[in-house]
Amino acid sequence: MKVAGFSFIRNALQYDYPIVEAIQSVLPLCDEFIVAVGQSDDDTLGLIQAIGSDKIKIVHTVWDDTAREGGRVLAQETDKALTAISPDADWAFYIQGDEVLHEKYIPVVREAMQKYLTDERVDGLLFHYLHFYGSYRYGGDSPRWYRREIRVIRNTGEVVAYRDAQGFRTRANRKLNVRQIAAYIYHYGWVKPPEKQKSKISNFNRYWHSDEQMQAVGQEADAFDYSQADSLALFTGTHPAVMQTRIAASNWTFDFDTRRKRYSLRFRFLNFVEKLTGWRMGEYKNYIRLRD
Numbered sequence: 001m002k003v004a005g006f007s008f009i010r011n012a013l014q015y016d017y018p019i020v021e022a023i024q025s026v027l028p029l030c031d032e033f034i035v036a037v038g039q040s041d042d043d044t045l046g047l048i049q050a051i052g053s054d055k056i057k058i059v060h061t062v063w064d065d066t067a068r069e070g071g072r073v074l075a076q077e078t079d080k081a082l083t084a085i086s087p088d089a090d091w092a093f094y095i096q097g098d099e100v101l102h103e104k105y106i107p108v109v110r111e112a113m114q115k116y117l118t119d120e121r122v123d124g125l126l127f128h129y130l131h132f133y134g135s136y137r138y139g140g141d142s143p144r145w146y147r148r149e150i151r152v153i154r155n156t157g158e159v160v161a162y163r164d165a166q167g168f169r170t171r172a173n174r175k176l177n178v179r180q181i182a183a184y185i186y187h188y189g190w191v192k193p194p195e196k197q198k199s200k201i202s203n204f205n206r207y208w209h210s211d212e213q214m215q216a217v218g219q220e221a222d223a224f225d226y227s228q229a230d231s232l233a234l235f236t237g238t239h240p241a242v243m244q245t246r247i248a249a250s251n252w253t254f255d256f257d258t259r260r261k262r263y264s265l266r267f268r269f270l271n272f273v274e275k276l277t278g279w280r281m282g283e284y285k286n287y288i289r290l291r292d
Contacts, residue, residue, distance in 0.1 A: 001117055004089035004155065005030040008077035009097045010038030010063060012047055015200040016192045017097040019044075020051060021242040025101040026093050027053060029109060036061045036081040059084050071164025078161035089155045090117060094168075098189035099151075102240040105183035112181045113152065123159065123176035124168065125152035126287060127183050133190040134226040134254040136239060136247050140190070142231040142263065143270040143280060150178055150287055151185060167286040178287045186240060193252050194226065226254050230262040231271075 005026045009019045023033060036059045037045050048058060061080050067073045078094070085092055091113050095101065101109070109125070116122040126148050131140040150167050153159045159176065162169045168176055192200060239247055263271060274280045 001091070001114060002031050002086070002089045003029050003091045003093060003113065004085040005033035005093045005095060006035070006078075006081040006085055007033075007095050007097060008036035008038065008061070008074075008081050009044055009048070010077075011040045011042055011203070012044040012097060013042040014040075015203060016196040018100065018188055018243065018246060019097040020047060021100050021240070021246060022095045022097055023048075023051060023056070024242045025103070025240055026095050027055060028103075028106055029093060029113075030055055031089070032057060032086060034059060034081045034084045036077050036084070038063045038077060057084065074165040075161035075163060078165040082159070082161070085155060087155070087157070092153050092155045094151050094153065095185075096165075098187060100186045100188065100240045100243055102184065102186060102238075103242075108181060108183045109152065112179065112183075116179060120154075121177055121290060122179050123154050123156075123170075124150045124178045124287070126178040126180045126289065127151045127185045128180075129187055130184050130235075131187045131190065132235070133229055133232055134256060135252075136188075136191055136243075136250065137235055138229075138232040138254075138256055138258070139235050140229070140231070141233040143267055143274065144230070146284065147280065148180070148285075148287075149185070150176060162286060169286070175286060175288050177290050179290055186243075188243075193250075197226075227256070228262075229256065230267065231260075232256050232258055234258050 005023070007019070007022065009017060012019045023035065027033060033053070033056050035048050035056060037048055039062050045058070048056065059080055061077060063073050064076060065073065067076060082092065112125055128148055129146060131145045132138065133140045153168055153176065158170050159168050160171055170176070190197070270280065
């Protein structure tokens with residue numbers, strides 16, 4: 001069984017992306033790892049090169065800013081990395097620049113890859129998500145956070161990134177048939193120093209909105225405030241080993257009363273139903289879960 005990892009990144013230092021930790025977290029599973037490094041305003045290239053693994057192959061790219069609305073450029077950059085994977089790889093593990101796999105899940109992922117290696121009904125593996133917010137102590141627990149996404153795909157050459165690259169579909173626009181596995185992706189996109197978060201949000205919005213929308217969006221981003229979260233839960237587990245140095249160096253304080261809920265009426269109803277039944281009404285699912 002041959003496994004390839006892949007990701008894309010640009011301006012990692014400027015916007016404080018834990019891309020090094022993301023790559024390091026899945027390297028033990030991979031025989032090779034492709035990183036599409038976009039032309040940057042900082043030394044992102046040097047950052048990736050300094051990882052020092054002979055598994056890593058760098059693809060140099062230039063982002064197409066004309067494809068920014070709806071996050072389409074993010075899918076384009078994902079596909080540049082995906083198409084550079086060796087054709088003889090069986091599986092491809094996708095990790096974004098603010099996502100990390102805890103080392104305790106490495107055996108789980110490897111076992112699932114082996115289990116479904118010859119089962120061609122399975123196009124990919126579906127992971128649970130834990131979204132950290134404000135600090136490394138809290139996770140988002142409201143219905144606004146997505147609960148699952150595909151992060152391992154079968155390397156057939158027929159799978160491409162979908163929309164803003166959160167997930168995947170076939171070139172024929174078919175949803176992938178996936179197996180849910182008992183592993184979590186730790187998402188750290190909302191854990192940065194407040195000033196870095198403001199800058200990151202303002203930049204990220206460029207890949208979602210037209211020029212006509214940017215002024216209003218930028219003003220909203222400038223007013224970003226962690227304390228406005230609708231609902232958070234205290235995290236009582238352990239963070240991945242590769243994140244420990246970054247966490248120890250964090251230098252801002254964020255405290256949140258987890259008893260406080262700022263749900264809209266709609267979210268109150270959705271949360272009530274989910275707590276009662278485990279079903280999230282209207283949940284976006286860009287995949288088809290296979291069941292025994």
